[in-house]
Amino acid sequence: MNGKKKALFIDRDGTIIVEPADEQVDSLEKLEFVPGVISALASLSGLGYEYVMATNQDGLGTESFPEETFRPAHEKMLKTLAGEDVRFDDMLIDPTFESEGAPTRKPGIGMFGRYLTGEYDLAASYVIGDRLTDVLLARNLGARAILLQPREHGAAQIAEAGLSEVCALVTDRWAEVAAFLRAEERTAVVSRSTRETQITVSLDLDGLAPSSISTGIGFFDHMLEQIVHHAGVSLSVEAHGDLQVDEHHTVEDVAIVLGEAIFRALGSKRGIERYGYALPMDECRALVLLDFGGRIDFEWDAEFRREKVGDMPTEMFRHFFKSLAESARCNLHVSARGENEHHKIEGIFKAFARAMRMAIARNVFSYELPSSKGVL
Structure with a gap:
């Protein structure tokens, strides 16, 4: 997190509303939303993006496309959203014709000046549109x-234009766009290097x-692999430590x-269940109480009669979970009973x-913070 803002620069015709054959939405009768766009944009509202509409409207304000025929459908679209x-923080509308070659016309960036001052993390921002010019705009912005x-048709266009590194997703379904952007928030890569260890962890909560x-x-x-399987996450751990000293x-x-990776991948924590679990395993029972509420508390009630299990000292299990709880900023209470x-x-x-x-599960239809205080 670098503290900078991020934005979704969203095209209008063909992306939010259906573009008619004459390429002008100049009456209420022509106003039709692209399927899935409203629910998708609503589901993304808690991810921290500013919504910026960026559209070319050929000849807007001229006799061929008067303002009075543009505004009713445009305002109805905004009111419906x-x-x-779903509200736009900014609307950038270029009224020029393509033949004019104006720097403000997409894929030019002439009307994006306020987003080029360094206040916005453009590398973490996206341009969403239905034309190759939108992908070129992303390249020009550094987004x-x-x-x-x-997918097949769009991917061929992207490959032919040499824009594969710019285009993160090709799809004709807004539900896939929303799922992709939500997944982006739920990942983290964290590294730590000391005189004793070099550790890199990559985590994808979905x-x-x-x-x-x-x-x-x-x-x-083997134990970390249990987290992968039973938490339903993707986890890569590459660790090099001074094992010639000991495992600590x-x-x-x-x-x-x-x-730290869990903490970062949870991001805003909007929509997560927050809490979670007890389970039996043969003659044993294990109880874990977990709260990703941002406060740190740790309790451990488990004893081991063996010095090691496999090649790992049993005293390190408590230390592992205590260190994890502190780094993830969570409440973690662990207890276990059993013979084996x-x-x-x-x-x-x-x-x-x-x-x-359970705790990281997210309701895609609700991005409320799971706290009566309104903050975690």
Whole structure:
């Protein structure tokens, strides 16, 4: 998070509303929304993007396209969107004809001056439109593009124009656009390097990427893999530590980096369930109480009679979860009972993963903060 603003620069005709054959929405009868656009834009309203409409309206204000024929349908469109809490922070409308070659006409960036001052993180912003000019605009702004076209046809256009690195998604379904942008928020990559360890963790809370775990501690890898499977996340952990000394630094630092990755990937926390879980495993039972509310508290009620399980010291399990709780800024209460030490600790990791799965689950139709205080 760099503190800068980010924006969705959204085309109008062909993207928000259907573009008629004559390319002018100049009457209420011609006003028709692109399927899925209203619910998609409403579902994205909590992700921190400013909504900026950016549209070319050929000859607007001339005899061929008078303002009085443009405004009724335009205002009706805006009123309908506002009824679903979708409002634009800015509207950029270029009225020139393509033949004029005006710098304000997309894909030119002449009307985007306020977004080029460094206040906006354009690399984290998107241009969404149905034409190649929208993808070119994204390139010119230093943003990424989403092309609203049938995938095969649109991908061919992008490849032919050499814009594959700019265009992040090609789809003709607004539901896929919304899912893509929501997934973008739910990822994090965190690295930590000390004299004892070098750790990199990549986390995708929606499980959209392959997973790989390598810490040099076999049983620890096995336990982290339980988080992948039972939390439904994608997790890559690459850890190099001073195992010739002992396992302490590696386990502790993986916990710190993983906790930080969870915290960052949760982002605004809007719409998450927040809480989560108990489960039995053979003769054992494990209870994990979890709250991603932003405050730190840790309780541990589990004892082990063996010094090690596999190649991992049992004393490190408590330390792992304590470090993770502090780094993830969460309440984490863990208890376990049972006879088999392997089952007991595996039950704890599985219960934690299931609690995490419950807590990070997000209602795509509601982006309220799960707090009566209005802040987490």
